[in-house]
Amino acid sequence: GMVERRGSPPPAAAAAERPGPGAGTPLAGSVDLLPIVPAISIARPRVERLLDGAAVHRVTVLAAGPGWGKTTAVARWLATTTMPNDVAAGWLTLTPDLDDVASFWDGVLRAINASGAVPADNALSSLSPRAGVTDEMLRLLHRGLSGIPGRVLLVLDDFHVIEDQEVLDAVAELIARHNALSVMLLSRVVPALPLHRLRLAGQLLEISTADLALDGDEVARFGRSVGLVLSDVEVAAVLQRTQGWPAGVRLAALHLSRMGPERDLATFGGTERSVAEYLLAEVLERNAPQDRDFLIRTSVCDPVSANLAESIAPGHHAQALLEGFEGRNEFVTALGADRVWFRYHPLLRELLAHNLRRDHPEAHCAAHRGAAVWHAQHHEPMAALAHASAAEDWPLFEKLFTTSAGPHLVGGQWAPLHRQLLGLPYGELAASPEAELCRAGLALLEGRPLALPEHLAEARAQIGRSAWPVDSATVALLELLEVAAAAARADVAAAAKACHAVIAAIDPADPFPAMLGYRSIAQMNLGSAHFWSGDVAQARQAFESALELEDVGDAALALMGVRAQLAFVDFLQLDLDGALGRARQTIDFAEARGWGRVMQTRPAHSALSGVQLLRGDPVGSAGALAGGLAATVGGTTPMGWTGLRIVEAQLAVSLGRPEAAQRAAAAALEMAGRWRPPPFAADELTAMQTDVALLVGGGEPAGPWPYPGTGPRTEAASRARLLLAGGETTGARELAAQVVDDGQVTMIADLVALVDSLLVLALAADAEGRALDASRALQRAIEVAQPHQLMRPFLVTGSARTPALLRRLAAGQAHPPAFLLDVLHRASTRQTEAPEPEPAPLVEPLTGRELAMLAELPTMKSNAEIAAEYFVSVNTVKAHLKGLYRKLDVDSRRAAVQRARDLHLLP
Numbered sequence: 001g002m003v004e005r006r007g008s009p010p011p012a013a014a015a016a017e018r019p020g021p022g023a024g025t026p027l028a029g030s031v032d033l034l035p036i037v038p039a040i041s042i043a044r045p046r047v048e049r050l051l052d053g054a055a056v057h058r059v060t061v062l063a064a065g066p067g068w069g070k071t072t073a074v075a076r077w078l079a080t081t082t083m084p085n086d087v088a089a090g091w092l093t094l095t096p097d098l099d100d101v102a103s104f105w106d107g108v109l110r111a112i113n114a115s116g117a118v119p120a121d122n123a124l125s126s127l128s129p130r131a132g133v134t135d136e137m138l139r140l141l142h143r144g145l146s147g148i149p150g151r152v153l154l155v156l157d158d159f160h161v162i163e164d165q166e167v168l169d170a171v172a173e174l175i176a177r178h179n180a181l182s183v184m185l186l187s188r189v190v191p192a193l194p195l196h197r198l199r200l201a202g203q204l205l206e207i208s209t210a211d212l213a214l215d216g217d218e219v220a221r222f223g224r225s226v227g228l229v230l231s232d233v234e235v236a237a238v239l240q241r242t243q244g245w246p247a248g249v250r251l252a253a254l255h256l257s258r259m260g261p262e263r264d265l266a267t268f269g270g271t272e273r274s275v276a277e278y279l280l281a282e283v284l285e286r287n288a289p290q291d292r293d294f295l296i297r298t299s300v301c302d303p304v305s306a307n308l309a310e311s312i313a314p315g316h317h318a319q320a321l322l323e324g325f326e327g328r329n330e331f332v333t334a335l336g337a338d339r340v341w342f343r344y345h346p347l348l349r350e351l352l353a354h355n356l357r358r359d360h361p362e363a364h365c366a367a368h369r370g371a372a373v374w375h376a377q378h379h380e381p382m383a384a385l386a387h388a389s390a391a392e393d394w395p396l397f398e399k400l401f402t403t404s405a406g407p408h409l410v411g412g413q414w415a416p417l418h419r420q421l422l423g424l425p426y427g428e429l430a431a432s433p434e435a436e437l438c439r440a441g442l443a444l445l446e447g448r449p450l451a452l453p454e455h456l457a458e459a460r461a462q463i464g465r466s467a468w469p470v471d472s473a474t475v476a477l478l479e480l481l482e483v484a485a486a487a488a489r490a491d492v493a494a495a496a497k498a499c500h501a502v503i504a505a506i507d508p509a510d511p512f513p514a515m516l517g518y519r520s521i522a523q524m525n526l527g528s529a530h531f532w533s534g535d536v537a538q539a540r541q542a543f544e545s546a547l548e549l550e551d552v553g554d555a556a557l558a559l560m561g562v563r564a565q566l567a568f569v570d571f572l573q574l575d576l577d578g579a580l581g582r583a584r585q586t587i588d589f590a591e592a593r594g595w596g597r598v599m600q601t602r603p604a605h606s607a608l609s610g611v612q613l614l615r616g617d618p619v620g621s622a623g624a625l626a627g628g629l630a631a632t633v634g635g636t637t638p639m640g641w642t643g644l645r646i647v648e649a650q651l652a653v654s655l656g657r658p659e660a661a662q663r664a665a666a667a668a669l670e671m672a673g674r675w676r677p678p679p680f681a682a683d684e685l686t687a688m689q690t691d692v693a694l695l696v697g698g699g700e701p702a703g704p705w706p707y708p709g710t711g712p713r714t715e716a717a718s719r720a721r722l723l724l725a726g727g728e729t730t731g732a733r734e735l736a737a738q739v740v741d742d743g744q745v746t747m748i749a750d751l752v753a754l755v756d757s758l759l760v761l762a763l764a765a766d767a768e769g770r771a772l773d774a775s776r777a778l779q780r781a782i783e784v785a786q787p788h789q790l791m792r793p794f795l796v797t798g799s800a801r802t803p804a805l806l807r808r809l810a811a812g813q814a815h816p817p818a819f820l821l822d823v824l825h826r827a828s829t830r831q832t833e834a835p836e837p838e839p840a841p842l843v844e845p846l847t848g849r850e851l852a853m854l855a856e857l858p859t860m861k862s863n864a865e866i867a868a869e870y871f872v873s874v875n876t877v878k879a880h881l882k883g884l885y886r887k888l889d890v891d892s893r894r895a896a897v898q899r900a901r902d903l904h905l906l907p
Helices: 045-055 070-081 101-114 135-146 165-177 195-199 216-225 232-242 246-257 274-286 291-296 306-312 318-327 345-361 361-377 381-390 393-411 414-422 433-445 451-463 474-488 490-506 517-535 536-548 558-574 576-592 598-616 616-628 638-656 658-672 679-696 712-725 729-740 750-768 771-788 790-797 802-811 818-832 848-857 863-870 874-888 894-901
Strands: 057-061 086-094 151-157 181-187 204-207 332-335 341-344
Touching: 045 057, 045 070, 045 151, 045 181, 045 204, 057 070, 070 151, 070 181, 070 517, 086 101, 086 246, 101 135, 101 151, 101 165, 101 414, 101 558, 135 165, 165 181, 195 204, 216 232, 216 246, 246 393, 274 291, 291 306, 291 318, 291 332, 291 345, 291 361, 306 361, 318 332, 318 341, 341 345, 345 361, 361 381, 361 393, 381 393, 381 414, 393 414, 393 433, 393 474, 393 517, 414 433, 433 451, 433 712, 474 490, 474 517, 490 517, 517 536, 517 558, 536 558, 558 576, 558 598, 558 750, 598 616, 598 638, 598 750, 616 638, 616 848, 638 658, 638 679, 638 790, 658 679, 679 712, 679 750, 679 790, 712 729, 712 750, 729 750, 729 894, 750 771, 750 790, 750 802, 771 790, 771 802, 771 818, 790 818, 848 863, 848 874, 863 874, 874 894
Parallel strands: 057 181, 057 204, 086 151, 151 181
Antiparallel strands: 332 341
């Protein structure tokens, strides 16, 4: 729903418009796109011999300023060298939008997968950090990296853009943990990483400007590559002026080649400043005015395609121009063999962009506006917002937020979207509904849903005061944010109303980029609203409609949540096998991506635990329940938490543990008091209270009973069970008969009520001496329960007479069904087993990491071995174990294992 803000990578765009998955914008990072080596570049055996050491060193650092040929040298080396058979190379060009830990890991995973080194069965092939970088995700990531056969050389270009300390720590950990991974860092400055130990161990290869500087032979060969034969004097002059700086040498050769026979370097300076001046004079001024204008305007993008360039500087033959610049060696490089995308040399691009901003501020803003509109139209909303921000065009930013970026409030790009929204000068914004929606979006991303109503009310007031009609995108996003506000206060009716308003606001005749994303999110939330209002059939229809839109937007995490809710719908609608299969598939899908503990998996855990409980598997039910209680990444909601506590109480009843049952039931009732549970939840609450009251023998159930909204079947069956326990067989029989005669069963609560009522009839008849009626009622209970393998009512409903009645029924049949014999065995075992002392229930659920640590305790692994398994420090393991022992109320590993087994948290 709208309160869930993490998701999966965006869908790939057409190959003709983007250089790779998630690449081709200033924000998304370029994966597996080695620059095409310029035709005039020369072989540099001296540098290439140095680079040959990269595959055997843990870290290689090329730290040098712009123009020192770092990228070209490494690209040429990778294109021409013969790598060992067991070494694969992945390339990631870092961009500012990868400067958060989730985006960084996403880029690294894409680069490593693109290298071809990852087997299909390796965790890295499906892992996604877009739901957040959790302990679980990091464990799978490091385990996957450790499982790659051979070695991987990971090139991280433009590493200087990384400033976030968490990302720097992630790189340091990546380097420290994986001997089979070599990392090459191309940076303008020495990376702020702890590399001293690698330097002392001889595992750090450092290549500096002194290594990258051209020598006399290379200067001469470079001259020949451009058709220029340089004398020894000229070579010496070039070296003296440029100090071997490759960009300076390149421009010096260009300068000399254009001078004719009277070649003179007197007017050429080799410093970065003088080269900048020369770039203006030679690269720009020697081009036609319209071509010069094209270069200057398109410098706001890195990289740039012809299509994008036309939106910034219309009226040019962009593809021909870009290929011409590349062919004339004018500091333009193609990315990829298809030459769709191009990158200007950093010196050139930065110079052009600086001059454009300084000398032509209006054109600078216009260029960024053109780029913003293009990126929005091509479903790159983060890049669109970045360009609008660079233009300081806040009305455009607000419009792009509503028309393009809104779906990412609940998707995988929430971190870059948060940065963009955080950068708005809110005090300077003109009053508008879109400005208020930006404020509301920021509040949502920062986990402040209670701030939404104020902003949304002001947005509505702005709409009311506007003299112009408001576009449908603004209305759609406003209503989606209303869904989030309603969900935060568990107002199901308001959420459903807002979802319908979203759908009504979208006009296919007036499309906008985020239109399908808004509709998809609304459909998902509408399904949730129907579900929590009790209209399960409508919820299924809405959820299934949402799944049909699976390829729309950044929504894999939300769609996984839809499947989890459908598993619970299956459970409620009596498809227990379907619920079991869908729940397990959803949980497996989540765990493969590192999403096993996100809140969206909670309905799947609830369905799995509920089915296993009803089928007489308390151990399996307890494990699934623990997983659901640990699924807290992204927050909790009263609705989902109520359901888990109900299952927890019912599980305690099945295990004969009154203290735990009472505590869980009280927690469920307290949570239910925070919202208005739908009829199916009210049925479960009433049945839970009845179960607990019968277990503790305290007469009337605690709390409001029957719970408001409970259906007549569940209420009658529950009253019948209580009357039977009190010896009032006549009243019990009359209520049970009403349930049995009540018609077709379509929901799980009705099925359980029917089987309970048939058991009440059987036990009442037995108490009244009507053996034949008792057998008939019991036989029908078996027939009703058998198709669903519904075991639990026979184990918790009734009295000590139930096993005897089951034996008599089985004895009267020549070939009793297997289900009857299984029920008989379990009921008899339950009766004959000596009751065990009840273990004290957990006061606080275990976290996902604590559950994982608990699973390791029965092994003989030391803390150091567990730390190695989980890719954490021994101190981290000790900290997790300390928290685990505190929650279990034990002081040793052995005691923790025994207590966990008593609680069915371990087999």
